[in-house]
Amino acid sequence: MLDYQTGYSLDSTELLNSLATTERLLIVQDLDGVCMGLVRDPLTRVIERDYIEAAARLAGRFYVLTNGEHIGRRGVNSIVEKSVGDAAQARERGLYLPGLAAGGVQFQDRFARVSHPGISEAELRFLQQVPARSESFLRSLLASSPYGLDDRLISELVASAVLDNRVSPTLNINVLYQHFNAQPDIYRQLQQDIAAFMTSLHGQAAEQGLGASFFTHYAPNSGRDAAGHERLKLGADNHAGTTDFQFMLSGAVKEVGLLVLLNHYYFAQTASYPLGEDFNARQAPGTQAELLTLALDKFDPQLMPRIVGVGDTVSSIAQPGLQAFSRGGSDRGFLHLVQALGEAFASDNKVVYIDSSAGEVRRPGVDVEFLQRRLAEPDLAPWPALQGISDPADPLRLDVIFGGGHQQYVEFFCELAERLDRTA
Known part of the structure; x- marks a missing residue:
């Protein structure tokens, strides 16, 4: 059987039926673009109440893993509270979304009890200064050539673009892409100017003895260079390229966060942490091979759950003139580790890809009609159908694809929670 004849399925019903009868199940899921639409302004995000209730019913079998944050004005908790209509009720009933945020360094249970394991006070102090520096930089940049915007417009754009996240301060330039999308050269220059600013922040951190404390996360990105740094993804005709420039703590990557979540899952089953009670993303090894070895050494295979990894940010861009691809995307690493763990533990893990291209942020989309042809032509x-997302040599296999975006996935998620409730 050819590799591509396994996976890349649009049949979510088969997956639903299978998961509904799975004894040990763990869903690890991204947020933006997965359970809510991608929007230009993060303050306008909405999560359906039914999804929140379903997540609560899946307690112990569900975690989020996001580069956003739980807390703060732009955190997911505020979206949950708005949907529920009452913060006190959300806290009392445990309706918050449990799991890891800020790439893996902000842990929360479903009652909104938040911790930041592995972060020093000096690092927190520096992070607190980043939003103000970002705002000052962006105001000055947009007033200068070639941008030349007026003060009123600059204030509006900066208010949307500067995200004052506590441990992952971010410049989100979706609104700037909308403003400059008819001027692609200027937009690409903007991306490069912001990338240079992020580099300058690292220089300032180094002056305070924090040179190894942070890294820049580009979302989406074009993979990593030889030094392990993420590559900026410049905008093109069919996508906006990198729109999130996140100043993040070293070690705060989703694939590491996956092991942190498994450590919590095992504790819930056995009252013991296989990796230690204080294990956090900043202590973990950095490569998939090392993470897989650690998992094999520490996790009891008899208790390993069937993991379903759900994400929407995976990219693969052909390198001009070369028979090679630059692969990236903030969900790629953790989804690939989900796949590898499934193979190593024979746990039938599944990688689920949500097509978020119908949102307000321009991204490559899935050609659903082409994939549907594969039902009649299995050798196709x-x-x-996956241009800009995957390629023939991609080691990451997308088992099930939700071509209907977050709406289709939310419906699936709610149905799964209901069916598991009935069999509990």
Whole structure:
């Protein structure tokens, strides 16, 4: 059987039926673009109440893993509270979304009890200064050539673009992409100017003895360079490229966070932490091979759950003139580790991809009609339907694809919670 004949399925019903009868199940899921639409302004995000209730019913079998944050004005908790209509009720009933935020360094249970394991006071102090520096930089930049915007417009754009996240301060330039999308050269220059600013922040951190404390996360990105740094993804005709420039703590990557979540899952089953009670993302090894070895050494295979990894940010861009691809995306690493753990533990893990291209942020989309042809033509390779997302040599296999975006996934998620409730 050819590799691509396994996976790349649009059949979510088969997956639903399978998961509804799975004894040990753990869903690890991204947020933006997965359970809510991608929007230009994070303050306008909405999560359906039914989804929140379903997540509560899946307690112990569900975690989020996001580069956003739980807390703060732009955190997911405020979206939950708005949907529920009462913060006290959300806290009392445990309706918050449990799991890891800020790439893996902000842990929360479903009652909104938040911790930041592994972060020093000096690092927190520096992070607190980043939003103000970002605002000052962006105001000055947009007033200068070639941008030349007026003060009123600059204030509006900066208010949306500067995200004052506590441990992952971010410049989100979706609103700037909308403003400059008819001027692609200027937009790409903006991306490069912001990347240079992020580099300058690292220089300032180094002056305070924090040179190894942080890294820049580009979302989406074009993979990593030889030094392990993420590559900026410049905008093109069919996508906005990198729109999130996140100043993050070293070690705060989702694949590491996956092991942190498994450590909590095992504790819930056994009252013991296989990796130690204080294990956090900043202590973990950095490569997939090392993470997999750690998992094999420490996790009891008899208790390993069937993991379903759900994400929407995976990219693969052909390198001009070369028979090679630059692969990236903030969900790629953790989804690939989900796949590898499934193979190593024979746990039938599944990688689920949500097509978020119908949102307000321009991204490559899935050609659903082409994939549907594969039902009648099983030898048909899926790659023409996944341009900009995957490629023939991609080691990450997308088992099930939700072509209907977050709306289709939310409906699926709610149905799964209901069916598991009935069999509990």
